[in-house]
Amino acid sequence: MGKADISLRIFFTGVGGQGTLLATRLVGEAALEENIPVLMSEIHGMAQRGGVVESSVVLGEASSPTISDGEANIVIAFEPVEAARALPKCNPKTILITGTTPVLPFTVTTGQATYPAPGALYETIALHVARLIRVDADALAAEANAKRSANVVMIGVLAGTGLLPVSQESWKGALARILPSKLVEANLRAFDAGYRFGLQSKGKPLH
């Protein structure tokens, strides 16, 4: 199957300030390096004020940048509650990769709502997807001495799983192209840390 024949829809969700759009763009740019048809869409209503940020990348034959409910092949969540909120996008074949650091919404900190117990949350998610990959992206980023690059760790994990037909060179090329040069090194470390983690969960490619 040629790269242009794949059809993949990746849904990203997170909280304003987590760097989700940069991470999404990285996937798009890496696909472009591989000459895979790609579109990326971002919805960031009032993101800087702590709201949810959703974005998507569609590859190959998939041409609509809007992912319908039940049609995401991969979900990348940067926050566990947002992973659960994205369940309607999933189907029993979906692979969901989530960061494990909670970002408490003010509805929780002010006591109007409670943050669900992580264990139960993951159980619910795992029930409805093919695979749930949990990543302590903050810890991996800190270990890699790249504290602010948890977002890039997540993309490293996606790369490591081998789910996309994108080579290491293309991932890293894209990273070097879109980041300011002084940030590239730390982010490459973050990417590698994620990549190694992703290798452990390597699965059959979706392409």
Add this chain to the structure above:
Amino acid sequence: MHELLMEPGGKPHFLLGNEAIVRGALEAGVRFVAAYPGTPSSEIIERFTQLAPEAGIYTEYSVNEKVSVEVSCAAAISGVRSLCAMKHVGLNVAADAFMTLAYVGVKAGMVIVVADDPFLHSSQNEQDTRYYAKLAGVPMLEPATPEEAYRMVIEAFEISEKFKTPCLLRTTTRVNHCRGPVSIGSIPARQGFAGSFAKDPFNLVVIPAVGRKLRLTQLERLKALRAESNGSPLNFSTGRGELGIITSGVSYLHVRDAVRSMGLEDRVRILKLGFSYPQPQALIGEFLRSVKKALVVEEIEPFVEEGARLTAQTMGISTLIAGKGEGLVPREFELDPVKVKRAISTFFEIPFQEPAVTAAPQLPQRPPNLCPGCPHRATYYSVKQVFGEEAIYPTDIGCYTLGILPPLKAADFLICMGSGVSTAGGFSTVLDSPVVAFIGDSTFFHAGITGLINAVANNHRFLLVILDNGTTAMTGHQPHPGVELTPQGRIEPKVSIEKLVRGCGVNVVETVNPLQVKKTQKVLQELKANMGKTGVSVLISKSPCPLFENRILKKTKKIVFQSDGSCDDTCGKCMKELGCPAFAVDTSGEKRAVRIDENLCIGCSVCSQICDAIKPKRIS
């Protein structure tokens, strides 16, 4: 060099729809750009402003959309290619200029980019701009992707100049905020933005006699434009089969997905309209004749569908047409591939397996909120302390609209930019309750001044609070006429809000820093006491948006605030009345207590002024 001025050649660039529009316009030789920011169009003027000095073009942040169309059309009449960009509701503001400019026309190309927002991601309504093209009788192009947006903006300049009319480029959020590969061409050599004006009052000054003449010209022009759209490569059909789908804009992508995943490539022909007004009737008629049934798939209103039905009726075609009329294609919100599959399945009687959708479990909501330390919160807190629940609070459009949320609940009515001021006049005339209206600085310049003059002239009685944070914060911190902080440093404001307010005839004008809680409340008490006597009074609540200030001045925080442990959450005043997102209820100890998250606190000090248990703490 700005990245949008890059040399052609090499791989395609991964551009945002808005960036593709900027690049396309530059290649088309645009030399004059004016806009008021509005999501999802704001990046257009932002990028143009960044690259203007290098590209040698003129750009401005206009005070509002009407002004942006007026300044730009003067450039276009003087032979300088110009562009305006706005969100859909911005065209309402600009409509007066737009409608008659469509009579007068232009000399050099003029493109007006209007970004619709189906699903109201960041808007107050989901009006369909395409009807404006029809109302004004101007040509309109509708891209589906960044690549198309790039090509169409170039084409729009050509059409505009060839037919001497402004041309609309109508996008939606999924085009403006979509990134895709764009293969670029080259930008012509710098030309500057000098124009030349040929006096021609009997074509350019629209007195009735001139208007009558221009009206006839306009109708002739529309006929020629219709011929153009019938032959335009921007309108094309793909696929083969007896079933037809007519579509435009991003809906085309949903249709392609749906047709492919249902395996209907050999049964469905798709007519994609890129030059969608004037509608290419001959082309649509030919398409309708070639299929047994035609489904029209488009977002929001049945604009193309009505045209297709009219075409069928005019040309005596009996092909069955469906779309919104039968409720097959939803009229509300965005479409997606599954919604389209559903419509295809029903209308063409083709089975389709609905995806099994899991509902999300019960989860805490994550609505946006005013940032920690936002001065708007401090203003609302003090106003509510003084005016309480019985006052009516008309509000306006900006970050501060988030004052609607508890615990502040400082928003009672809002319809559009500037409505805060004018509706306050109406409310105060028919209601006994005190009326306190809110408007932001940028919105005040945009649409609040006339309302204020109206209130003074008609003796309306209310307090107007101008929330002056020194920037247009919500759309990404763009400047406005009153800014003092700029990337180049601190400047004297070009237009002083206080002088402006006094110039509007307001005699009682006070300025406070809302972060000084006691002082602010004292001034509010005085204003309240005098409200019966003074007509309109104005409080300018002035403190910069900290996000913006920190970015510009590269400030680092030295102080945060902490609860000293004496707090036991029995009063809950800070939580119930101020509600800074840096607060958190701590239930880990024996008694519930309120804690402050050091990472979120920006050290505005407002909470420490309302509770003795909160104290400053130096951080290194």
